[in-house]
Amino acid sequence: MPSYRPSTDDQRHLLFDVLQADRVLPALPAFAEVDGDLLSQVLEEAGKFVADVVAPLQAVGDAPGCKFDNGRVLTPPGFAAAYRAFWQAGWPALACATEDGGQGLPWVLEGVLYEMLSGANHGWTMAPGLLHGAYECLKHHGSEELKSTYLARIASGEWLATMCLTEPHAGSDLGLARTQAVPQADGSFRISGSKIFISGGEHDLTDNIVHLVLAREPGAPAGPKGLSLFLAPKLLQDGSRNTVHCDRIEEKMGLHGSPTCVMRFDNATGWRVGDAGRGLNAMFVMMNAARLHVALQGIGLLDAAWQKAEAYAQERTQMRAPGALRGEGAADPIIRHPAVRRILDTERAWIDGLRLLAYRTGLELDLAKHHPDASRRAAAQQWCSLVTPVLKSICTEQGFSGASRCLQVFGGHGYVKEWGIEQIVRDSRVTMIYEGTNEIQAIDLLARKVLPDGGQALAAVLASLETELDDAPTRERFAALREVTRALAAAQDPTLACEAADDYLRAVGLALLGWAWERITRAPAGSSPRWAQPAAAARLRILPEFEMRMAILRTQCGQPLAA
Amino acid sequence: MPSYRPSTDDQRHLLFDVLQADRVLPALPAFAEVDGDLLSQVLEEAGKFVADVVAPLQAVGDAPGCKFDNGRVLTPPGFAAAYRAFWQAGWPALACATEDGGQGLPWVLEGVLYEMLSGANHGWTMAPGLLHGAYECLKHHGSEELKSTYLARIASGEWLATMCLTEPHAGSDLGLARTQAVPQADGSFRISGSKIFISGGEHDLTDNIVHLVLAREPGAPAGPKGLSLFLAPKLLQDGSRNTVHCDRIEEKMGLHGSPTCVMRFDNATGWRVGDAGRGLNAMFVMMNAARLHVALQGIGLLDAAWQKAEAYAQERTQMRAPGALRGEGAADPIIRHPAVRRILDTERAWIDGLRLLAYRTGLELDLAKHHPDASRRAAAQQWCSLVTPVLKSICTEQGFSGASRCLQVFGGHGYVKEWGIEQIVRDSRVTMIYEGTNEIQAIDLLARKVLPDGGQALAAVLASLETELDDAPTRERFAALREVTRALAAAQDPTLACEAADDYLRAVGLALLGWAWERITRAPAGSSPRWAQPAAAARLRILPEFEMRMAILRTQCGQPLAA
Structure with a gap:
């Protein structure tokens, strides 16, 4: 293989x-x-x-x-x-x-x-x-002193870094974190507490490891506003070992190449990054980029799974294909069988559409940072804020479920380790969880970003896409989205918002994907089989989910599910 | 846990x-x-x-x-x-x-x-x-002599048995199998060949293991009609070891408790079971029962995953729930959060509906065998023939994807081995593959069972369900199914049948499930929250997929996907 x-x-x-x-x-x-x-x-x-x-x-x-x-x-x-x-x-x-x-x-x-x-x-x-x-x-948040020691070494990759956020009782809800940071006379802090799920908390890849740690100063208020961010390196400037310990690594479903560490900060020396009580804020600088990274992981994993399935389907012969697809021998390559073609064409379509949206969002990240015009920067920021949770969720969902479909192409051979496809399924599963579970992405989208302004920001993003592409089905989907957004906003019901969030995120994602496939087929080479065939599969097999989600959302707006 | x-x-x-x-x-x-x-x-x-x-x-x-x-x-x-x-x-x-x-x-x-x-x-x-x-x-197929030695010991479970069908190049397409069985003067055969994916091909659970082996006699025709079935035990009657060897066990994604063996028959002694060239036929006796077993595995695994997720959701507290669901403390049990409730209610609904259909099919298996009236036996046989592939596919798909949803309830904790939920996801994946992949179930349903008689047998099954339950949405779904079945039959296009098979199977399954949930809520205690709440979740979140599948099928009947 x-x-x-x-x-x-x-x-x-x-x-x-x-x-x-x-x-x-x-x-x-x-x-x-x-x-x-x-x-x-x-x-x-x-x-x-x-x-x-x-x-x-x-x-x-x-x-x-x-x-x-x-x-x-x-x-x-x-x-x-x-x-x-x-x-x-x-x-x-x-x-x-x-x-x-x-x-x-x-x-x-x-x-x-x-x-x-x-x-x-x-x-x-x-x-x-x-x-x-x-x-x-x-x-953005470090003192000059911290930057002079750490920034260039992190930028170059000479030293690797971690994010120490989660604690055993504080996962999705970081506000419950208890790790303590006690200020010292010299401006440093002594940090004590347990952190779990720390990717790369300890390893042999670099000499030093720079931990960014969420912790609470004495007397800080409860909840998220009491959290500050601290930098605590594995090795201190004099080369001595800080009291940061890795107690074990998790045994996981997959991703065995990345050590997921249980870390113990035992009166460890650290320094605050940014202002007291602004720890989550300091981290949120990078949230859209980090989530888009995870979305791109989903796409990369799905591409890897697709490549394996396609190669196998070309080689493996079993049974004769139906009708005109039938070859001469006792058995045809399974890629000729409609059941296999369907999987390959559909997953290819997912990769194409999601990749276009993710790259577009990457460009918007660059525009948000570097465009000379403040209003264009704001529009780009708006795009990233709205589209990133959608992509994080949909790309990772498809990374996992699409890899599992690709495994199916191998039949029983897909279930054994030899072919490497089952590893991709196991590895990809975590992307639906970390960097905010996909359910949290949905709540972030609907309850925190779309509903508070009555859907105006989303409407602006959709309008900008309509100016780029005149396509009747796309316009209809966008109109349906605006309508259901209005109904959800009018309900002013936080429980309904949480109940509807997942279907809403899927509907937004599918509407954007419909735009993306149309955009692809209208670009140069868009009518070639390479791009047109997956887009046709998407129209036939993927986009009908949009109407299904709308039906569910409409029912919910009329009669919310009883609690 | x-x-x-x-x-x-x-x-x-x-x-x-x-x-x-x-x-x-x-x-x-x-x-x-x-x-x-x-x-x-x-x-x-x-x-x-x-x-x-x-x-x-x-x-x-x-x-x-x-x-x-x-x-x-x-x-x-x-x-x-x-x-x-x-x-x-x-x-x-x-x-x-x-x-x-x-x-x-x-x-x-x-x-x-x-x-x-x-x-x-x-x-x-x-x-x-x-x-x-x-x-x-x-x-049903063994000689008296074979039965006298083996039947009671297999019935009691004193000796375990295997099915040796798959070969490296012959999986879904058993007609390609090459294992040879050469007749001997004493009526026995010498069997030589390689078989893979043999569950329990070797183990320490019982003294003897009875292998049922598909093989080809010299001069037999190529393809499935040249295959006969043979019995070859691990230990011969005199207690000596037969030349049946386990060369290795597969390293798999999951199901590590079951040895998946690579078996080598090296001139092994065996006896034919049934007539020459009727090997597949002898195995098909048990196919409906075996597939229903696999469907029930999917249900059992989903139930196990649900139990774990529900117990975790009761214990784990994170964040405050929205609106009226909010409790007093800094964080609520996550079961109060709509995102978690949605997963639990929806998967509970799948378990209830699938279980009802599977038990009904189990009863029909008993009726098909034991009812005194031949026409009732025939109707039961028809039910099993049509509904079994649907259940094999839908129950195992949901066993895997539903277990994965239940894993999501655990957040990051679901991805580590400690809680046991990820094992269920890995174990369950194989059920979508063995006993005929789910894609083959779909082709079996549509191309082999529904279309050849123009949909009459399926129509009879649906009509019998309508007499048991007068429900307008169920009737509408059944009518839509009949209509699309007529269109597919009229097309007389074997390629289209294969392209439409998966969506068709899902549509049939969802129509049957709609019937099942309705049946459950109209039975005694059907209005209690235990049964009514999952059924409501099913109506809101699961049944809309039926219309989506119908939309895809209708498009395909109008304009089949280009090959």
Whole structure:
């Protein structure tokens, strides 16, 4: 079975031919020199690195996976060397500012890189996956002193970083966190508490590990407003070991290549990042980018699963296909069988549509940061705020359920480890949970973002898409969305909002996807079988879910489910 | 986390209060003495055995799981003792005929027993899961000599049995199988070939293992019509070892408690079961029962996952619930949050509806075998033939995807092994594949069973359900099904039939489920929250999929997807 191949041709087509990133980006002063050739060349090099260095470590990431040995964590054979090659080649610094030692390239390019990395090896990719977020957090909220020691080393990837948020009793509800940070005379803090589910809390990839820790100062109010953010490194400046301990790593369903650590801060030395009581705020700087990263993981994993299924379906022969699809032999390649074609065409359609929306959102992240016009920046920010939770949920849902459909193509062979497809299903399952469960994304979208302004921001996003594409079914779906949004807003019922949130998020996602597939088929080469066939499968088999969700939402607005 | 508890109250309610099995069964001469008290008592005892003996071995079935040691297979600690207790208590013989040493009880009771066993411990249950099928096969097709040696020992469970069908290049397409069986002067055969995916091909649960092997005699025609069935035991009558070898066991996504063996028949001694060239036919005797077993595995696994999620949701507190659902403290039990309630109510609805349909089908299996009236037997046979593939597919799809929804209730805790929920997701995945993939079930339903008679048999089943329940939405769904069936039959297009098969199967399943939920709410206690609340969730959130499937089917009948 061939290992994952980065889909650079497809990625380039969507970025350049459809989204015209090679015109949008150089128009921004920050990226005046980032032309299509440069973008294309970086993509090409990224693809090579991923295919040559990272993809071959996929199986070893699952078994043996990471090992815990008396406080130390050993990553799988080859992981450390691959990581060293990664940071020495400058990949972690791709989208960090040049003044911090970064390469100053657009975020969307980093997004595409992480999509490839996740498809090739989700477990390995978890290690550098938090770097950019930690960098942004420190850059915007850290003191000059902290920045001088840590910022460039995080930007370059010389030191890896963690986010220590969750505690055993405080997961989705971080406001319940109890870890304490006691101020010292020298301005530092002593941090004590237990943190769980800490990806990369301990490992052998870098000398130092920089922990960003949510904790509460003495006398701070209960709830989220009492939380501050602290930086506590594994090694202190003098090279001595801080009292930050990894007590064990979790045994998980998958993602064995990434150590999920139980961390104990035992009077550990740290420094506050940003103002007291503003810990969640400091982290939220990076939330949209982090969620979009997770959405791109879903896409990368689905692409990896699709590639395996397609290759297997080309090789494997079983039974004769029906009608005109029938070949000459005793059995046809299973790709000729409609049941297999259906899975491949449908999942291909999901990948195409979700990828277009995710890349568009990546571009909007760059526009929100770098566009000279404040109103365009605000519109981009609005896009990211609304579309990111939708993508985080839909891409990860499809990453898992689509990978499971691809497993089905293998029949019984899909269930055994040999082919690597079941690993993708297991690995992908966590993406529906972390960075805010998909249910929380739905509540974030409807209750926190759409309803408070009566749906105006969403209406503005939809209107901007309508100006880009004149398509009757898209317009009808958008109109239906606006109508149900009005009904939900009019109800002013927080319970109904939570009950309707998941169906609402799916409906928004499908309406956006309908736009995306239409956009793809109207772009250059859009009528070629490569792009038109999956889009046709989407219209036939995926988009009817939109009407189903609307039917459920309409029923709920009329008669909310009894509590 | 409490382990699986058999849902005997719910099972009894559906069997007796809704389906009136305590009146239907004693009306059959074969079960004249099987009254409600006896059925109830057996269920109660079965529940106790499952809870006390089998459920506690669930975790150990996953890790360490089965071990391969130089041709031998060691099952997990405790498995052999539990199996010994199982056969010594007579459970394998529950539905075997009294003249073969069985207890002569109805098949539906065995079905309920296996649902519980699968929920408690899917891996362990695989071992006895094939017994009844092997028993029926041998009883109907074996020679007197074979029966005298093997039948009673299989019926009692003293010896376990396997089905050796799949070969590396012949999975869904058994007609490609190459294993050879060469006749000997004494009437025996020498069997040579490789078989894969053989559940329980080797183990330490019983002294002997009886293999039923599909193979081809010299000169037999190519394809399925050249296949005959053979019996080849691990130990020959003189106690010597036959040349049947286990070369390895597969490393799988889950189900580690069941050894999936690669078997090598190396000139092994065997005897033919039934006529030459009628091997598939001999196996098909047991196909409906075997598929219904798998459907019940899906239900049992979903019930087990639901129980875990519900218990966790009662205990775990996070965030305050919205509106009137809000409690007094800083955080509410997550079961008060609509996102969690929605998952629990919807999966509860799936369990209730699928269970009713599966038990009804179990009763029809008994009626097909034992009803004195030939036309009632034929109607029952028709029901089983049509409804079984629907249930195999829908129950296993929901077993997996519903277990995954239940995992979501745990947030990050669901992804770690500690809580046992991720094991259920991994274990359940295989049920969508074995005993005919769900895609093959769909083709079996539409192309082999519904279309050849223009939909008449299906129409008869639907009509019989309409006479039992006068419900307008059910009638409308049935009418829509009939209409789309006519359109598919009129098209006379085998490719279209294969393309439409999955959506068609889902539509039939949802129409039957709509009937089932209505039936449940109109039965005694049907208006109590226990039964009415899940049914309401089903109407709101599950049944709208029916219209979506119909929309897809109608589009396909108008304009089939290009090949």
